[in-house]
Amino acid sequence: MKLNNAATYNCTGIFSLPMAARPISKFYMWAFIFLSSIATGYAQKKQPIDYVNNFIGVLDGPDASSCVVGPQLPFGSINPSPQTINGSDDGYDPKEPIRGFGQLHVSGTGWGTNGQVFLSPQIGVAVGEAAHDSPKSNETAFPYEYGVKLNRYNITTQVTPSYHSAIYRFTYPKSNSASLLVDITHNLPMDIKTRIGGHVSEGKITVNENLITGSGVYLGGFGGGSYPVYFVAELSKKPSKISTWINGDITAGASTQQLLKKSDRVGAILHFITKENEEIYLKIAVSFKSIEQAKLWLNQEIPAFNYEKVKSNAKSIWNKALKKIEVEGGTEREKSIFYTALYHTQIMPANRTNDSRNFGKDVPFWDNHFAVWDTWRTMYPLQTLINPDMVSGTVNSFIARFKKYGVVKDAFVNGNDMNSEQGGNNVDNIIADAYLKGIKGIDWEEAYKVLKHDADQERLGSFAWRKEDSANNTYKEKGWIPAGIMNCSMTLEYAYNDYCTALVARGLGKTDDYHKYLDRSKQWVNLWNKDAQSDGFKGFIVPKELSGKFLDIDFKTYPGSWKNYFYESTSWTYSWFMPHDFEKLVALNGGKEKFVSKLEYGFKKNLIEYYNEPAFLAVQGFHYADRGDLSSYWVRKLMRERFTEKGVPGNDDSGAMSSWYIFSAMGFFPNAGQNIYYLTGPQFTKTKLHMGNGKTLTISAPNASEKNIYVNGVSINGKKATGTIIGYDDIKNGGTMVFDMGAEPLNAK
Incomplete structure (x- = not known):
C-alpha cells in the first residue's frame, strides 16, 4: 500500500x-x-469469543434457560461447572452459595441428569451434603474457563476443559487444614434438583498418594436406565494425609471406600498444609467406559499440570468454532446475544466415540440427545452448514445404535434409549435433512434401514410399548391415532416423518416406498375438523374417537408433557404443523386472505407459542400466502423481546432455541427435512457464513437496522430472487446474498 x-x-x-x-x-x-x-x-479488535457471555441463560426469571455456566469444548463429553442448592436442571442458581463442582452436566434442558464427579475445596473438613456451601465473589465465566472465590474458605477455584478431561487450579490461603473433598455419590437428581429423583447403586473410590480413581452406577434424570461413570484424577501436590468417609463417618488414613448399600454417601478427603496463595492443581478425566479409558483420556489430553496451556487451547478451539459465522453491524448487545447463542448451539449432544462399553473402537457414538424432538428443527440444520462432520457422526451413530439395539429412540441419554417419545420418530427428519443436503461419509443404504424400520415397525403412538396402550397402534392402518395421550401431535409428526422418509426413498430409487410413504404423509387431514370453531375462526386439528367422531375440546388448553391430545402445545399451535403441506393448509383455511387473518390473529392473541418448537414453522406460514413481510415482522419481534442478556424463551432445549435465533439473525430459516429456506431478512449488515464444505456465503444487507426489517428484494449471486422461499442449492456453493431491507413492506396497504 x-x-x-x-x-x-x-x-x-x-x-x-x-x-x-x-x-x-x-x-x-x-x-x-x-x-x-x-x-x-x-x-485489539474483538474476536467472536470475546462476545460470548456464559451468564446468558443461567440468570433469574422466566428466560433462565438452564444453560450450564461452566466451560466445555464443542460437543465435548466433560463440562465442569459449579453447583448450588436450588439449582436448575443445570445444577446452578446464581443467587445461591457454591456447594462444589461437578464434571458432568447437560445444557438447556427441561429435566436434568448427571452432576458427577463432585469436588469441594475447603479449609477444615465438612462432608455433609449441605455442610460446605460457601458464599462467592469474583465469579467469571467464559466458554473456556470458569472462576470463583469461595468466601467462606478464601479459596479461589478456576477450571478449564479439554474434551474428556479438565484441569482445576485451587488457590489456597495459608493453612494447616486445607482440604479437597471428593464425593462419588453426589448427583443432581438425588441432591440438587431432588424432584427429579435419583440414586447411586454402587461405587468405589481409591486414593494412592496424589492419584484418585473411582466409579459409580447411577439412576435418575431424563432418559432411561442406569449408567456408570468412571474417573481418574491427579494432584500436583502430594497430600499431607488422606481420609475416606461413608455416611459422614471419616476414617483417617484409609485409602479406599465403597458403597455398602444403595445411596450410601461415600468419598475421600485430601489434606494439605498450604502457604499463602499456594496453587494446587487437579486434573481429572471422566469416562463412561472404564477407569483405564479415563486414564487414557487424561494422559492424552492433559499430560502435564500446565493450566495456561489447556486454557489457551480451549480458547483457540472456541474462537475457531465461533468464527464460522462472522457478523458486522448491529450493536454490541446484539453481537453478544448472537455469539452466545452460537456457542450454545455447539454444546450438545456429546461426542463419546470410543467412550462406551457397548460400541467398538472408532464406532461413532453421540450421546445425550434431550431429545431430537427439539434439535431436528433448527440445531441440526445449522450443523449441516457449519459442522457437517458432526451431522455425519450423529447419523452414523444412529446406524450403530440401530445395529446394536434394533431401534433408535428420540431421546438417548447416558447411553440409554428412552422408551416414551415426545413426538414422532424424529431421528428420521435428521437423516433426511442430511441426505438431501449431501452430507458425506454416510452409508445411505444403512441409514435407510433406520427410516424403513421406523416407517414400518414404529409410528405406534405414545406409550405403545405398554400393553394397556396397544390400541393406539392405528396410525399405519387408519392414518391417524385415536383420542388419547398426544394422539394429535404424534399423528401430525408421523405424517411428516413419512414425508421425510419418502424423499430419501425417492432419492435412493425405492419407488414403491416413495409412493407408499408419500401417500401416508397426506393423511394428517384425517384430524382436520373443518367445522371446529374458536374465536370466530373455523378449521382446527381435533382428536377423534376410534369410531371417527370428533371430540369437543378447548382449542387453547395447554396440556403439558405426555398428556391428552397434544405435547407441550395446543390445537391453536399444532393446527399449523404441516411442514410438507402448507399449500393444502392454506386451502383448508379458505384461501390466502383467510389464512393470513387467522394466523396473524393467533400471534396477536398469543394463541400460537411460536417460541416453542411445535410452532417454529408457523410464523413462516405467511410465505405461502404471499405475506413474507408478516413473517419478518413476527420473527424480529420475538428476537427483540424474548432473546435477551438473561436468556431465551424457556429452556434453550439443547441449542434448539439458540439455533432459531442464529438463523433468524442471518435472515433465512430452514424447513428441516426439506431443501427449503424462508427469507425473513438479516439483523446484521453483513454476515459471512463459512460452511463446512469450504465455501463461504456472504449475506449483505446495507440498510438493515432496528426499523428496516422488511425484505424488499433479494439477489443471490447477482440474480434476483423471485419470492421469499429459496432452496439449499441456492446457497450450498457459497457466493453472495444481498438483501434490500426497508422500514415498510412493498405490499403494505
Missing part, C-alpha cells in the same frame, strides 16, 4: 516517510499518535 512514491507501509501498520520528506516534529508527533491509535485498534 502506498501514499506516493516515497511512502511505505511498515509492519506495525504505521506509514513511514523518508527523513527529507518528514514534516515539522510537532505535526509528525500528532500524526504518529493518531496512526498508532488506529493500529492499536486493529490489534
Whole structure:
C-alpha cells in the first residue's frame, strides 16, 4: 500500500516517510499518535469469543434457560461447572452459595441428569451434603474457563476443559487444614434438583498418594436406565494425609471406600498444609467406559499440570468454532446475544466415540440427545452448514445404535434409549435433512434401514410399548391415532416423518416406498375438523374417537408433557404443523386472505407459542400466502423481546432455541427435512457464513437496522430472487446474498 512514491507501509501498520520528506516534529508527533491509535485498534479488535457471555441463560426469571455456566469444548463429553442448592436442571442458581463442582452436566434442558464427579475445596473438613456451601465473589465465566472465590474458605477455584478431561487450579490461603473433598455419590437428581429423583447403586473410590480413581452406577434424570461413570484424577501436590468417609463417618488414613448399600454417601478427603496463595492443581478425566479409558483420556489430553496451556487451547478451539459465522453491524448487545447463542448451539449432544462399553473402537457414538424432538428443527440444520462432520457422526451413530439395539429412540441419554417419545420418530427428519443436503461419509443404504424400520415397525403412538396402550397402534392402518395421550401431535409428526422418509426413498430409487410413504404423509387431514370453531375462526386439528367422531375440546388448553391430545402445545399451535403441506393448509383455511387473518390473529392473541418448537414453522406460514413481510415482522419481534442478556424463551432445549435465533439473525430459516429456506431478512449488515464444505456465503444487507426489517428484494449471486422461499442449492456453493431491507413492506396497504 502506498501514499506516493516515497511512502511505505511498515509492519506495525504505521506509514513511514523518508527523513527529507518528514514534516515539522510537532505535526509528525500528532500524526504518529493518531496512526498508532488506529493500529492499536486493529490489534485489539474483538474476536467472536470475546462476545460470548456464559451468564446468558443461567440468570433469574422466566428466560433462565438452564444453560450450564461452566466451560466445555464443542460437543465435548466433560463440562465442569459449579453447583448450588436450588439449582436448575443445570445444577446452578446464581443467587445461591457454591456447594462444589461437578464434571458432568447437560445444557438447556427441561429435566436434568448427571452432576458427577463432585469436588469441594475447603479449609477444615465438612462432608455433609449441605455442610460446605460457601458464599462467592469474583465469579467469571467464559466458554473456556470458569472462576470463583469461595468466601467462606478464601479459596479461589478456576477450571478449564479439554474434551474428556479438565484441569482445576485451587488457590489456597495459608493453612494447616486445607482440604479437597471428593464425593462419588453426589448427583443432581438425588441432591440438587431432588424432584427429579435419583440414586447411586454402587461405587468405589481409591486414593494412592496424589492419584484418585473411582466409579459409580447411577439412576435418575431424563432418559432411561442406569449408567456408570468412571474417573481418574491427579494432584500436583502430594497430600499431607488422606481420609475416606461413608455416611459422614471419616476414617483417617484409609485409602479406599465403597458403597455398602444403595445411596450410601461415600468419598475421600485430601489434606494439605498450604502457604499463602499456594496453587494446587487437579486434573481429572471422566469416562463412561472404564477407569483405564479415563486414564487414557487424561494422559492424552492433559499430560502435564500446565493450566495456561489447556486454557489457551480451549480458547483457540472456541474462537475457531465461533468464527464460522462472522457478523458486522448491529450493536454490541446484539453481537453478544448472537455469539452466545452460537456457542450454545455447539454444546450438545456429546461426542463419546470410543467412550462406551457397548460400541467398538472408532464406532461413532453421540450421546445425550434431550431429545431430537427439539434439535431436528433448527440445531441440526445449522450443523449441516457449519459442522457437517458432526451431522455425519450423529447419523452414523444412529446406524450403530440401530445395529446394536434394533431401534433408535428420540431421546438417548447416558447411553440409554428412552422408551416414551415426545413426538414422532424424529431421528428420521435428521437423516433426511442430511441426505438431501449431501452430507458425506454416510452409508445411505444403512441409514435407510433406520427410516424403513421406523416407517414400518414404529409410528405406534405414545406409550405403545405398554400393553394397556396397544390400541393406539392405528396410525399405519387408519392414518391417524385415536383420542388419547398426544394422539394429535404424534399423528401430525408421523405424517411428516413419512414425508421425510419418502424423499430419501425417492432419492435412493425405492419407488414403491416413495409412493407408499408419500401417500401416508397426506393423511394428517384425517384430524382436520373443518367445522371446529374458536374465536370466530373455523378449521382446527381435533382428536377423534376410534369410531371417527370428533371430540369437543378447548382449542387453547395447554396440556403439558405426555398428556391428552397434544405435547407441550395446543390445537391453536399444532393446527399449523404441516411442514410438507402448507399449500393444502392454506386451502383448508379458505384461501390466502383467510389464512393470513387467522394466523396473524393467533400471534396477536398469543394463541400460537411460536417460541416453542411445535410452532417454529408457523410464523413462516405467511410465505405461502404471499405475506413474507408478516413473517419478518413476527420473527424480529420475538428476537427483540424474548432473546435477551438473561436468556431465551424457556429452556434453550439443547441449542434448539439458540439455533432459531442464529438463523433468524442471518435472515433465512430452514424447513428441516426439506431443501427449503424462508427469507425473513438479516439483523446484521453483513454476515459471512463459512460452511463446512469450504465455501463461504456472504449475506449483505446495507440498510438493515432496528426499523428496516422488511425484505424488499433479494439477489443471490447477482440474480434476483423471485419470492421469499429459496432452496439449499441456492446457497450450498457459497457466493453472495444481498438483501434490500426497508422500514415498510412493498405490499403494505
